[in-house]
Amino acid sequence: MKKKKTSTNCECCGNYVYDDDYGYYVCEMDLDEDEMRLFIQGEFKSCPYFQYGDEYRIVRHQM
DSSP states (O other): OOOOOOOOSGGGBTTEEEETTTTEEEEOSOOOHHHHHHHHHTOOOSOTTOOBOOTTHHHHHHO
16 A cells, blocks of 8 residues: 655745755755654654745835
8 A cells, every 4th residue: 555645834834945056945944853854755744943935924014
């Protein structure tokens, strides 16, 4: 029986950024060993570091 891959919120997170040196997206937070394993496996469901990546939040605040 094949395990179903669960989705994460990383794609919407402000800490999930593209790294030009590596050529792929990485998490900017300092994850511990267990958190990193879950992140790499795509099973990091309830990340304590999640911040909604709303790049327009600063602009709306300045208005």
